Amino acid sequence: MARRTTYVDETLTPQIAGGRTRIQRTYWQAARRRLVRDPVSMGCISILSLMVAAAIFAPWITPHDPYVTSIVNRLKPVGTPGYLLGTDELGRDMLTRLIYGGRISLLMGLLPIAVATLFGSVLGVVAGYFGGKTNMIIMRVADVFFAFPSVLLAVGLAGALGAGVVNVLISLSLVFIPPITRVAEAATTQIRTQDFVEAARATGASAPRIIIGHVMTNVSSPILTYASSLIGLSIVLASGLSFLGLGMSPPLADWGLMLNTLRQSIYLAPVNAVLPGVMILIASVCFNLLSDGLRTAMDVKP
Amino acid sequence: MKGEIAIQREHPTPASEPVDTLSATRPFLRVQGLKKYFRLRGGSFGLAGAYVQAVDGVSFVVATGETLGVVGESGCGKSTTARLLMRLIEPDEGQITLQDRNVGGHNGMSLRTLRRQVQLVFQDSYASLNPRHTMAEEVGFGLIAQGIKRAEARRRANEVLELVGLEPAIFADRYPHELSGGQRQRVNVARALALSPQLLLLDEAVSSLDKSVEAQVLNLLIEIKNRLNLTYVFISHDLNVVRFISDRVLVMYLGKVVETGPVEKVYTAPGHPYTRALIASRLSMDPSRRVEAAPVAGDLPSPINPPSGCRFRTRCPFAESVCSLREPPLEAFGDDPAHSAACHALIPGSGHSRAPAPGGEPSTRANGAPK
Known part of the structure; x- marks a missing residue:
């Protein structure tokens, strides 16, 4: 039998995976596909969507008014007819208050992180890409903020600005800018020295164009992953500020604030007192698990 | 197309x-x-x-x-x-x-x-x-x-x-x-x-x-x-x-050009000792002509503090006192004007013992150049 040898130019043949040509997807399509196939991430997304939807539609789905007090109905246990999750120390329906509380608490988790991600990634990418003096100025300022523990910094800033929803949002945003800047800077410094950035410079592309086209595409996944892991922390910090009296003021429903006011009733109705804490726990755990899922999904490795 | x-x-x-x-x-x-x-x-x-x-x-x-x-x-x-x-x-x-x-x-x-x-x-x-x-x-x-x-x-x-x-x-x-x-x-x-x-x-x-x-x-x-x-x-x-x-x-050697010329000239008649060592270090396809000894010994000197004069002198088998004193310029030698090297041993009157006599014919290089 004659042996036939065919010489194939390996560099010209397409790689076939699993015997069939692969369906082409963009990077984001592929990442979304991986995320959708992860049960843990999808579970977290469902829970969080439910919370957000409940918070948005609170006036239409809650059984009671969140602010009307009733001395007679104080601290009813969980499962009381008409009061599914019992009542608080002023006789207000816990379920209603928890749903309304989600409005402020989730806002406290998402908005400061969104703002901090925007500013932090711009600062970090600029510092990382240009290096030298620019890097030194931005990163040393970030280091000053870094010197304080985040809780202390948030307390200090909120204390200085005064209580109130807007001031808490501002102080939380400021607290989260330095860590995001640090992550963005580290990722950018790593990308900047890669040959493909040098190749882009060699084509005569301007710095902003290279940053958008080459740097952002590669640093967005570590930044987004890190930022999403901070959402839980932001909710906890906002709750902490409310607990200390630096955040929202009493009649308002907020998980941290509810935890604070129910604290005095912990021996009379321990389950009721713990409920806001459980909500904080569920929300922050979900955000952290989702962050893990995002990291896996956004990993480019085939 | x-x-x-x-x-x-x-x-x-x-x-x-x-x-x-x-x-x-x-x-x-x-x-x-x-x-x-x-x-x-x-x-x-x-x-x-x-x-x-x-x-x-x-x-x-x-x-x-x-x-x-x-x-x-x-x-x-x-x-x-x-x-x-x-x-x-x-x-x-x-x-x-x-x-x-x-x-x-x-x-x-x-x-x-x-x-x-x-x-x-x-x-x-x-x-x-x-x-x-x-x-x-x-x-x-x-x-x-x-x-x-x-x-x-x-x-x-x-x-x-x-x-x-x-x-x-x-x-x-x-x-x-x-x-x-x-x-x-x-x-x-x-x-x-x-x-x-x-x-x-x-x-x-x-x-x-x-x-x-x-x-x-x-x-x-x-x-x-x-x-x-x-x-x-x-x-x-x-x-x-x-x-x-x-x-x-x-x-190139340590940030400097040591030899340049048409490819066949440089490969068949290298002038600079470094080039010669490089050419000799190539592996041969013929097992009977295998490279036994390393043609250049030692490591590249530090480019932070390079040797004085000729930068190759620390590893050069023909280094003499003139090599540490003056840096050899890149000069044409031999029969091809496009072929030049930076080595005192090739420059007439450089003071190197192997250098061709001043004013001598360029073809005397065959005798004067280090073997």
């Missing part, structure tokens, strides 16, 4: 002109006294720290249509020279002239123009492609940066991908990790070609590839060069590859 129409040269030059006279009269690229010292971190209290003398006074010319091979050990300044030529690093001193126009300066050529005419192909085929870009995006990026519309850039990207032998329908929407090393290196070549440069700097462009793939990419480079009338500066540590592809060779 298809790419040829689009990649028209503005000044087509016949490649058949004799290279040596051409390099003397109308060089495409002229480099004079190029110098780059990198400052090291350190140096206390604001005092200047040490400097790495990466490239120190390098001069050469590249004629239109020729391939100049640049060889030397790791750390001799080959890659830095390429980056200085592209102005990815600013040179400390030196003049770069491209087609009789100075690069940079007040009324010189702008970097934008330079980068349309000169492009660089990197060694690491994976690191030089953005993992988040498809091949069409990667190749078209420079075009969009140069102000070409997105659709037109895409069309042109497909064109050059086809030119380097990659079917756009299959490869244009792929990501780097979906390609083999050879395919990625073809994309790197395509990206460099997209801007229709006239000079391609190939920095170890085939060094990280498998031998069989290396040969394919080399053949591609030669084919493209002939088709588009390109000029190459081919940087490599692989002497056989350089001999295969180059018309002229430039040998």
